[in-house]
Amino acid sequence: MPKFLTKGVSTVRSLHFKLDSKPLFPFFTSNVSFWYSGQVALWQGIHQLGLKKLDRVLVPAYSCGLEIDVLLSAGLQTDFYRIKEDLTPDFEHLEALCKPGVRVLYVTHYFGVSQPLLMLRDFATDHGLLLIEDNAHGLYSKDKDGQWIGREADCSIFSLRKKLPIPDGGALILRNKTQDAGAERPDCQNPPLNRVFRSGVLMACQELVYLLPGGIYQAITRRKVEKEARQMESTDEAGFDQSQANWSTSRLTKWIIRHVNHSHIRESRRQNFQVLDACFRGGKTTRKLLGSLWDGCCPWFYPVMADNPEGLVNFMVSHGIWAGRFWAQEHPNIPLQEFPFERLLKRQLVVLPVHQGLSKEEMRRIGCVLNMWSAKETIPGVQNC
Numbered sequence: 001m002p003k004f005l006t007k008g009v010s011t012v013r014s015l016h017f018k019l020d021s022k023p024l025f026p027f028f029t030s031n032v033s034f035w036y037s038g039q040v041a042l043w044q045g046i047h048q049l050g051l052k053k054l055d056r057v058l059v060p061a062y063s064c065g066l067e068i069d070v071l072l073s074a075g076l077q078t079d080f081y082r083i084k085e086d087l088t089p090d091f092e093h094l095e096a097l098c099k100p101g102v103r104v105l106y107v108t109h110y111f112g113v114s115q116p117l118l119m120l121r122d123f124a125t126d127h128g129l130l131l132i133e134d135n136a137h138g139l140y141s142k143d144k145d146g147q148w149i150g151r152e153a154d155c156s157i158f159s160l161r162k163k164l165p166i167p168d169g170g171a172l173i174l175r176n177k178t179q180d181a182g183a184e185r186p187d188c189q190n191p192p193l194n195r196v197f198r199s200g201v202l203m204a205c206q207e208l209v210y211l212l213p214g215g216i217y218q219a220i221t222r223r224k225v226e227k228e229a230r231q232m233e234s235t236d237e238a239g240f241d242q243s244q245a246n247w248s249t250s251r252l253t254k255w256i257i258r259h260v261n262h263s264h265i266r267e268s269r270r271q272n273f274q275v276l277d278a279c280f281r282g283g284k285t286t287r288k289l290l291g292s293l294w295d296g297c298c299p300w301f302y303p304v305m306a307d308n309p310e311g312l313v314n315f316m317v318s319h320g321i322w323a324g325r326f327w328a329q330e331h332p333n334i335p336l337q338e339f340p341f342e343r344l345l346k347r348q349l350v351v352l353p354v355h356q357g358l359s360k361e362e363m364r365r366i367g368c369v370l371n372m373w374s375a376k377e378t379i380p381g382v383q384n385c
C-alpha cells in the first residue's frame, strides 16, 4: 500500500474514530450548551448574563476581531486593555479602566495557554464585574493547578472546530445555570443542511491536508495560504451574522464528537508542540513567543514572531509546510496606534501546525525547516539546518 494510504488509514483508525474514548471537559458538565460557533456561544452568553445595551466591557487590545463584532452587535461598548509580553493582562491598566458603567472583564486564553484565572476572578469580584472567559483556543487545556480552563468565569465560550475534526461547533458554560442553557429552548434551530454540507467538505479538505503525500499537500497548502492572504487584504467588514444567533451545533458535529478519540487529540497536540519547540532554536529574526508548555496545556498552534512574516510563510510553503499569519487583520474599533506591543503581534506573528494528524518525524522536519529559515535570515547564504 502506498505510504500516504497507510498513514491515512492508521490515522483515521487510531486517532479520529475510536469508540472507547470518552469526551473530556466541557462535554460532560451539566451547565454546558452547544451552539453553531464560538461567536454564537458568545452571543447567547451575553444575553443570558442579562447584559444590556451600552454596558461597558474591558477587552484585550490583542483580539481576533470576531469576538469584538459580537460584543458590538449586542450593543455593548468596548474599552481596550494592554497585555504584557507574556500575554497576560496588564492589571495596572485594567485598574485605570474600571470606571462607572463597566460591567464585564473579558479575558482570552491565547493559543490555549491559561491566563492567571484566580487573580482575574479576584479582580472581577473586587470591582463588581462579570468575568467572561474566551476559551476559543483552549479546548482540553488545563491551568497550572491542573483545572480545566473555562470553568472559572461567569460565562465561558469554546470554539470546538479549532481542534476537533467537525464542520461547526461552539460551547457555552454559564456558571450559575445548572440546567442546559440552550438545547431546550424552543427557538434553538439546527443550522441549514447546505451550510453544514459546505463546511463539512471544507473541514474534510483541511483534515486531509495532514494525510496527503508531499506534492498534493504542497499544492493545497499554497492555495490555502493564497486564500488567507486575499482575506487579510479584503477590507469588507464581516460583523456578526445575527441570522445565526439561535443555531445549535449540527447533528453531524454531535455525531463526530461522540466518536472521536478526545484524549489522543489532546496528547498528540501537546507532544507535537513539544517536539517542535525542542527542535526550533530561535534566533534574532525569528523568535519563540511562548515558553515551554506546562503539563495541562493543549495548544492550538506553535506561534513564532518573525521580522519578515510574509517571507517565513512563503519559505515554509515552498517546503510543503502550512504556515499562516495570525490575526494580521486589524479591527477598525481597536486603536492599535495606542498599543505598540499588540500591533507588533498583529504584524509579526506566524503560526505553525501542531495538528494531531502530524507525526513526530513531521514535527522535526517543520522544526528543521524553521531553523533553516532562521539561519538564512541571520546569516545570508546559509541553506541547511
Ligand SMILES: Cc1ncc(COP(=O)(O)O)c(C=O)c1O
Pocket (backbone or CB within 6 Å): 037, 038, 039, 040, 064, 066, 067, 108, 134, 136, 137, 158, 159, 160, 161, 169, 170
Ligand atoms: C479569541 C476568539 N474568540 C472567538 C472566536 C470565534 O470562534 P468561532 O470561529 O467558532 O465563531 C475566535 C475565532 O477564531 C477567536 O479566535
